[in-house]
Amino acid sequence: MSILLIILGIAILTYTTFDVLVTTLTVGGGGPITSRISSGIWWLVLQIHRRKSNHRLLSITGLVLLCGIALAWYILTWVGWTLIFCAENSAVVNASSKIPADTWQRIYFVGYNISTLGMGDFQAQGTVWQMATAISSASGFFLVTLSIAYLLPIVSAASEKRAFAIYIASLGGTADEILVRAWNGHDFGDLSSHLSSLTPTLTQQGEKHLAYPILHYFHSVERVRSLPLSLVALDEALTLLQYGIPQKYQPEPAALGAVRRASAAFLKTLKSAYLEPSNYNPELPSLELLRNKGIPTVSDEEFWENTKIITKRRRFLLALTENDGWTWDSIASSITTNRASSLDDETMIDDVRLH
Numbered sequence: 001m002s003i004l005l006i007i008l009g010i011a012i013l014t015y016t017t018f019d020v021l022v023t024t025l026t027v028g029g030g031g032p033i034t035s036r037i038s039s040g041i042w043w044l045v046l047q048i049h050r051r052k053s054n055h056r057l058l059s060i061t062g063l064v065l066l067c068g069i070a071l072a073w074y075i076l077t078w079v080g081w082t083l084i085f086c087a088e089n090s091a092v093v094n095a096s097s098k099i100p101a102d103t104w105q106r107i108y109f110v111g112y113n114i115s116t117l118g119m120g121d122f123q124a125q126g127t128v129w130q131m132a133t134a135i136s137s138a139s140g141f142f143l144v145t146l147s148i149a150y151l152l153p154i155v156s157a158a159s160e161k162r163a164f165a166i167y168i169a170s171l172g173g174t175a176d177e178i179l180v181r182a183w184n185g186h187d188f189g190d191l192s193s194h195l196s197s198l199t200p201t202l203t204q205q206g207e208k209h210l211a212y213p214i215l216h217y218f219h220s221v222e223r224v225r226s227l228p229l230s231l232v233a234l235d236e237a238l239t240l241l242q243y244g245i246p247q248k249y250q251p252e253p254a255a256l257g258a259v260r261r262a263s264a265a266f267l268k269t270l271k272s273a274y275l276e277p278s279n280y281n282p283e284l285p286s287l288e289l290l291r292n293k294g295i296p297t298v299s300d301e302e303f304w305e306n307t308k309i310i311t312k313r314r315r316f317l318l319a320l321t322e323n324d325g326w327t328w329d330s331i332a333s334s335i336t337t338n339r340a341s342s343l344d345d346e347t348m349i350d351d352v353r354l355h
Contacts, residue, residue, distance in 0.1 A: 009083030114140030173340030
C-alpha cells in the first residue's frame with residue numbers, strides 16, 4: 001500500500017471540499033481555488049480585450065468561469081479519489097473475474113462512482129475499500145448538490161444585476177446627465193425618492209457580489225446594461241450632489257447619505273475579486289456642464305478641495321470601470337458618451353420593426 005498516494009489524495013479532497021464549502025455556503029467570498037481561477041482567467045481575457053477590443057469575449061467569460069469552477073471541483077475530486085484507490089493493488093477488481101483493475105480502469109471506476117451512477121464493471125475489494133467507495137459516492141452526491149445549489153442563484157443574480165443597471169441608466173447615463181434630467185429649475189424634484197429606492201437594491205447587490213464574487217465577471221456587451229458603468233455614474237452623481245451643489249439645493253440628506261454609504265459598501269466587495277484601487281486619479285466630473293443647464297454649483301476650486309477626501313474611493317471607481325473592460329470615457333460625461341441614449345424613444349423606434 002502506498003501511504004504517499006493516500007496522503008496526497010486526502011490532501012486534494014480536503015482542499016477541494018474546503019473550497020466548495022467556502023464558496024457555496026459562506027457569504028465572505030469564494031474559496032482559494034475558485035477565487036484564483038476566476039481572477040486569473042479574467043485577467044488573461046482582459047489582457048486580450050485590451051489588445052483588441054472584444055466585449056463579446058468578455059461577455060461569455062462569466063459563463064465559462066461558472067462552468068469551469070464546477071468542472072474543476074469535479075476533476076479535483078476525481079483525481080483525489082483516484083489516487084486513494086490506486087494506493088492498493090487489490091483495492092479495485094473486476095466484478096466478474098476478480099482481476100485487479102489497472103490505472104485507467106480505476107479512473108473509470110472512480111468517475112462512475114462519484115457521478116452517483118454506481119460502480120460499473122468493477123467493485124471495491126475488502127471492507128476498507130468498500131467503505132471508501134461509499135464515502136466517495138457520498139462526496140460525489142454532495143458535490144453535485146452543492147454545485148447546482150450554487151449555480152442556479154448566480155444565473156438569477158446576473159439577471160437582477162443587469163436590471164438594476166438599466167434602472168440607474170434610466171435616470172441618466174452619466175453623472176451630469178442624472179442631475180440634469182432631475183433638475184426642474186428649482187431643485188432636484190423626485191430624485192430623493194429614486195435615491196431611497198436605489199439604496200436597498202444597491203445594498204442587496206453588494207451582498208450578492210460578496211456571496212458570489214463570480215458576479216463581478218459577468219460582463220454586459222451593452223453599456224446601458226453594465227452595472228459597473230451604472231454604479232460609477234451613480235457614485236459620481238452623488239459626488240456632484242454632495243460636494244458640487246450648494247447644500248440648500250441638495251436632495252434630502254437622509255436619502256443622499258444612505259445611498260452613498262450603500263455605494264461604499266458595494267465598493268468594498270471588490271476585494272473579493274482581488275481588485276485594488278487604480279494608481280491614477282480619474283478626471284473629476286465637470287461642473288460647467290451643470291452650470292450650462294442652469295444648475296447652481298460651488299466654485300471649481302471648492303469642488304476640487306472638497307473631493308480630495310474621496311480620492312481612494314474614486315480610484316476604486318476607475319479600477320471597477322477598467323476591470324470590466326471599459327475606459328473612463330465610457331462614463332465620464334455626456335460629452336464623452338451617449339451611454340443611455342438607447343433607452344430614449346427616438347432610438348428605440350429605430351430598433352423596432354414596424355409592420
